[in-house]
Amino acid sequence: MDSYDVVVIGSGIGGLVAAGLLARYGRRVLVCESHSLPGGAAHAFQRQGFTFDSGPSFYCGLADPTSCNPLREVLHALGESVEAIPYDPLGHYHFPDRTLAIYGDAERYQASLAEFSPQAAQELKALTQKMLAIYRPLGSIPTLALRADGWLLPTLLQRFPKAMVQLLPQLRGLGRSMGDFVDATVQDPWLRQLIDLECFLLSGMKAHQTVAPEMAFMFGERSESVIDYPIGGSGAIVDALVRGLKRWGGQLRLGTHVEKIWVDGGMAKGVRLKNGERIQAAKVISNATLWDTCNHLLRAEDLPASYGQQALKTPAVDSFMHLHLGIRSEGLENLTIHHVVVNDQNQDITTPGNTCMISIPSVLDPSLAPDGHHVIHTYTLEPWAGWQRDAGYGAKKEAKVQPLIRALQRVIPDICDRITLKLIGTPLTHQRFLRRHQGTYGPAIAAGQGLFPGCKTPIKGLYRVGDSTLPGIGVPAVAASGILCANSLVSPRETAALLDLQTHTGTQH
Ligand SMILES: Cc1cc2nc3c(=O)[nH]c(=O)nc-3n(C[C@H](O)[C@H](O)[C@H](O)COP(=O)(O)OP(=O)(O)OC[C@H]3O[C@@H](n4cnc5c(N)ncnc54)[C@H](O)[C@@H]3O)c2cc1C
Structure with missing residues (x-):
């Protein structure tokens, strides 16, 4: 049986940050990722010469040594960096009656x-x-x-x-x-x-x-x-984290689904993979969501009932409709990267289909699309309920992306004539590829209405990272969750030594 100091379930940004940092501290670390690609919600994928961001495209301070972005701090600690292109305005907000340029x-x-x-x-x-x-x-x-x-x-x-x-x-x-x-x-x-x-x-x-x-x-x-976009897309950030992990001796196994966290006598002992293999570890970190960890990775009898019930009661933000497009770009020389379109002023902004997010990163990094083309990711909230892969699935997908097409027409009026590649993602796609409970964006714990559970769990040796541990959904927040978790597993002296090193190399504020 393989044995490690730490096994991390999932290679989302939170998991990779915790794993990389623990490897940096000298721990023997293995990351097990279900998907064939690392990065979770931040992974990139390629089709027909286009490189798509599956989720995030908006970043700050990736390549700015004075930035407080925890992701940049970790990359630096791992001896890695990403090249990024600064830009401003950061985006345009389009309301039915006006368009506003938003600047950093x-x-x-x-x-x-x-x-x-x-x-x-x-x-x-x-x-x-x-x-x-x-x-x-x-x-x-x-x-x-x-x-x-x-x-x-x-x-x-x-x-x-x-x-x-x-x-x-x-x-x-x-x-x-x-x-x-x-x-x-x-x-x-x-x-x-x-x-x-x-x-x-x-x-x-x-x-x-x-x-x-x-x-x-x-x-x-x-x-x-600065607001900056990584050259090569979000995948460049994930690649840098994976390089950093490996540079310090950590390992990543892709296509490796963890079936259960192995708990014995109230203590996490390792994980059991889908193929039946057991991996022993002194510490286990789950980057799966709170709901997935409690519902699927643990047996009911392993968790105190109160913790499990509380976890499962945590409200979740809806999932998404995604539209990934490759388009012809002639005549679109003045296009900018980010747009938010509110389709109907009389409807609440949280109504699915009303607020649509659009990113066109190839305007900054042309390598993301073939010559003469742009790559587009547009998405809007969509509830999980009611989606199933039945005879009506295809038609429902087409109907549900219409608000996204309408939003795109605010930015590129003849968008429908330009499309050369079209991929539609539903809450089912989101759940399937990111292994997230009901394809959720993350927990909806309102300010003052409850506390995030943090990285510790009632099971000795079991920790959690990712967007259901700390307030804040997004790459900086989940990177912070990975740091907090990793630091909690090492002595304050080890952290102090790493901080001293960072200060001396001059990029820590
Ligand atoms: C559409 C969209 C747009 C976004 N835009 C932005 C943005 O512009 N800027 C920003 O900062 N943030 C953005 N975010 C948020 C950000 O992407 C996420 O908050 C963040 O990436 C989540 O990271 P995580 O560490 O929680 O892990 P996740 O991304 O959830 O990754 C968890 C990983 O664990 C794996 N896993 C789960 N269960 C198992 C198992 N049993 N065995 C093995 N592996 C498993 C999954 O396959 C996955 O790879 C966006 C998110 C979405 C969905």
């Missing part, structure tokens, strides 16, 4: 808003200041210093006393919702709607449900660092 640069964003409402621009400025007051002290503490045990506070007080003092007045704000900040700062109805939209894009929920630090991080990174 705070002053340009305010100027763009002032064209429609000078009051909104002033209020955005005040809101940005409040967000930066949270972001700056938080951002001056490297995520690489964080851990999820009792050593956290002594470490922070000893190493970052100034930041801790600056954080004191912000402590109340850390637990509040973005909506609380909006209520205190913003009267303009148009800006209130805009902040709701920005929160929804990040967390899948509106401002009153989204925790403020999540938005503070977004405001801070996009205005104080």
